[in-house]
Amino acid sequence: MTMNPVSSVSVFLPALAGGGAERAMMHLAQGFAERGLKTDLVVAEAEGAYLSKIPAGVRLVDLQARSPVVVSKTFALQRYLQREQPEALFSALDIVSSATLARRLAGVPTQVVMCVQTNLSQQFRDHQPHTFGRVRPQLVRLMYPWADALVAASAGVAADVARMTHIPQDRVRVIYNPVVTPEVLAKTQEPVEHPWFAPGEPPVLLGVGRLVSQKDFPTLIRAFARVRKERPARLMILGEGEDRLQLEALVRSLNLEADVALPGFAENPYAYMAQASVFVLSSIFEGFGNVVAEALAAGTPVVSTDCESGPAEILENGRYGRLTPTRDPEAIARAVLQTLDEPRNSPELIARAQSFSVANITDQYLQVLADLLTQPTRQAS
Template sequence: MKRNQQDSLNKAPLSLYIPSMAGGGAEKITVNLANCFADQGIKVDLVVSNLKGPLIKDISDKIRIVDLKSARVIFSLIPLMIYLGRNKPGAILSSLNYANVIVIIATLLANLLAKTKTRVYVVEHCNLSQTLLHPPNFRTKFLPLLMRLTYKWADGIITVSQGVAADLAKIIGIPREKIFVIYNPVFNKNVISARMETPDHPWFKPGSPPVILGAGRLHPAKDFSCLIKAFKALREQLDVRLIILGEGEERSKLELLIRDLGLQDDVDLPGFVGNPYEYMYHSSVFVLSSQREGLPTVLIEALACGLPVVSTDCPSGPREILEGGKYGFLLRVGDELSLTKTLADILTNKVELERIPNETIMTYEHETAAKQYMKLLIGESI
């Protein structure tokens, strides 16, 4: 980084915006980036609409947290404009498309009214076309129009995978060459020590049956129902258990399914855990059952822990990460029978996978991604 650019970053804060500190992938990535920037001596503001969620404890004490105290993202527009006008950050980085729209508008208005010169960058974590097939709410139907109107004013658009980039360019009409792909900063060197700890869970005692692990927000897009049903068939063949880490709106539905299938003694939903690596290191296989993704963080984390992985070949990310199935099994979305058979084959040592090279895993290391982000945020090409 050039000296004058470093000096400007020390004088004006670099702002990262996220709606809350919920335990999702985008929130986790934002915290990872903010911590990495702060460790480099950069003045960082982490701006949130509503300061709540389990990831608060992971924020470095070197970071200033700015709570806009807004119940919804749209109500953050004016407080965000005021923040930008008063603090004049050199750049603001936003994640999640509905929030990105608001952040772009707030930055444009602050630059106009308060005569600031804040650059605005937005990150797309999900495959937009797949989201539109299963809109979580009414406002989602208007997202493409809002994104077409606002994204052209961003100083940079970043996606987390090539698949997300191609999809975004097609849906909102932005030239592909104007979209930058930066893989997520998923883990740091602390993974090596964190994964060695033993989970505080009775199913990991010596001599216990093997554990299949799933992780992610308990949301329809993750299709944990498919995983549970496939596990039911597998349980009839092998003595095995299933743990799904994460929290979300589908908890009650999944718990009912577990009861209906008589799996209460073999499936556990422990919720959000602070150290998923220890679960990954001590499990026998990891499953990603999603219907859609952007670049699934948990899949990369599982690979970094040396865990065999099975994933749906959903758009976008798994095929990219696993290099077409070279480093993990790719199955059709919703294919319970294939999932059951593949898990059985792995657990009975009928199949083997090539281990992913360390240099490939390091593509997703914090510092690697942070350097690429920083080049964009200070106006250099990557």
């Protein structure tokens, strides 16, 4: 266990929506608090599905940032830093790096660690709806070098950040997300009150994630249609999002209403993971792919697209689960059918998941701070 190099830390998030990145950073805050650090979870706006799940020992700080949010949250964060002066600030989902600008405006010695949770190039390509969307890559190039340290959620994200910012890749630390906690492991043992998981029922394929284009659930549904032609099976997708109506229409067009369920956001997806026969990730891109590691922790076989970035690293290039090309329903269907025909090796999968435990990852983040403190002191600017 790494010794604590500091006594106070803050974790900054825009909000507490029910995404994997928010969940990972809350787990990190929990890890810091369990090490005895004074830990603040600072949010631009205190809203979202995880608002009721603040870890014990973590103080929630609501900056109450209002429109225009980018400007408002930067100045609100500046005031927070001047008032509290934490020794370190970990900022995630902060695409335009409000944290580095707020620290410069505050003139405090807080160490800022940017935690990059997604493949930025892919995200910017996926969402360019307005002028601000088009300038975000320029803001990344300008402001990310102001951080004291950059941490990427996967090697693929690190390479992408280095390309975008022209920062040497060896300056971007790779630390996988902390997704496996004792609570997660306990929740995998809880029962699932759904008739599909009763003994003797057909195998259930499970997808988990926001119903948005990045997750490419249409490809998963089309892959399931191919599986369904070969053998009895069912597909459940947990999550909520803007693509729900489109997905429901696709299910109807393929005459799969009896075998596909979209029950929405689940308070405990881990119990579903443990009961599923195969977990499937169909994403076009990821930063890490928390749900892949969580499925391994539940002991469930995984089929995942070999997308940028993260799943291939979690699965060690196919050692712990099958990888398929993106946007390829036929390949996913073949991989699922092969997986269903194999015996389940849960102990090996669960052992792999321990690489992503909160205790292990908290140690690595504390080492980042320890390394920063051995460098020459930088002047707050």
